[in-house]
Amino acid sequence: MTPKRKQIRCRDHGRVEWLCDVICSKCERVYLGIDVDPAPELCPCSAQLLPPDGQPLKMGGKFSARPICRKCGVERIAARAAAAAPRGRN
Numbered sequence: 001m002t003p004k005r006k007q008i009r010c011r012d013h014g015r016v017e018w019l020c021d022v023i024c025s026k027c028e029r030v031y032l033g034i035d036v037d038p039a040p041e042l043c044p045c046s047a048q049l050l051p052p053d054g055q056p057l058k059m060g061g062k063f064s065a066r067p068i069c070r071k072c073g074v075e076r077i078a079a080r081a082a083a084a085a086p087r088g089r090n
Helices: 070-084
Strands: 007-010 014-017 022-024 065-067
């Protein structure tokens, strides 16, 4: 039997399964699947992304990671990549 994952409430997609994706509340950088590919403790924007090793990830803690649904995370990554892409000459 597969263990049940936590669910989060997304304002765009309703109640969805949380796939351990987080967003930095300071710079909005998205980290997908932190249970498989751990995010750094410090975000490149210098925010304390996650609590120090061994401390639980609790909402309201002094860190900037907040849960995000997978669809929203992928949409934000795509938008960020599109904004950073060089534009061709017309």
